Amino acid sequence: MSRPLRFAAIGLDHRHIYHQVGELIEAGAECAGYCPETSDPRVLDGFRERFPALQPVERERLFDDPLIDIVVSAAIPRDRPAIAIRAMRADKDVMVDKPGATMLEQVAQIEAVARETGRIFSICFSERFVVRACEAAVRMVAAGEIGKVVQTVGLGPHRLNRAIRPAWFFERDAFGGILTDIASHQIDQFLFFTGARDAEIVASATANHALPDVPDFEDFGEILLRGGGASGFIRVDWFTPDGLGAWGDGRLFLLGTEGYIELRKYIDVAGREGADHLFISNRTGTRHIDASGEPLTYFRNFLADVRNRTSTAMPDGHALSVTRLAVRAQVAATRLSCRG
Known part of the structure; x- marks a missing residue:
């Protein structure tokens, strides 16, 4: 396949669609259009502002277009599986x-x-794939700089911004619960960095x-998990x-047998300016690394996987293993009493 890969955006309900579309274009793919249906007109307005050259197309036309290779989606979470299944049955790979x-x-x-x-189902875990400090940590762990990772601590705090959230954001059936939703990021990082x-x-x-x-x-959730000889804590x-x-x-701590890494992904509180701060302490010393120039690799690797039918962006089955664990944690969760 010598032509550029073409993709369609279906499900403009969350702002994460912006980096899905933007990074795929940056990686060399062409956007064949987007379905303008949305539960949040502000997301659609922001999409049009960022991508003014892209054209709206009726949803079924996008699914049925044989020249579209990929469907990307940031639909309401409960609707993502149906979109993915419809796309895969139309011979398209999927990124949600x-x-x-x-x-x-x-x-x-x-x-x-x-x-x-035989289609690819991939999840864009933005707290790893769109964080340059994570890319630096991947290289360091692979190089053995902290030995074998035996524990991860993942912290995923978010700002509520209640006034601008759509109605579905507060409907349990729609978003799946805080562990299904947010904690899937930290479960992904646990499996990836420990190799479990x-x-x-x-x-x-x-x-x-x-x-x-x-x-x-x-508004609060926590998980303790174990696998592959390692343990993890998530808040x-x-x-x-x-x-x-x-x-x-957002922070990630990687404890290894020969050192540890801390990622301060989005801010170094009362410290250095900017994002993507990495701190490492190992047998050779302790240092801070500005990882803001680290290249992102997920989107380029995903496109290579679509072309070559490989699994370099994430291992086969990883996306669903993470999702299954997140839902299981949600179903099993103890509801904490909030009385004083």
């Missing part, structure tokens, strides 16, 4: 925003259709501390204060 599904039944359906059609193919959810919990008027919503929340100069102080 996280979470890839909200129920175990959906995970099984996606897995069955991917096996049946699967894991056990040892314990999980959720809470609604600050929004009693929306009882089904969860996610919606408590980023308005005074912080980033949407969240």
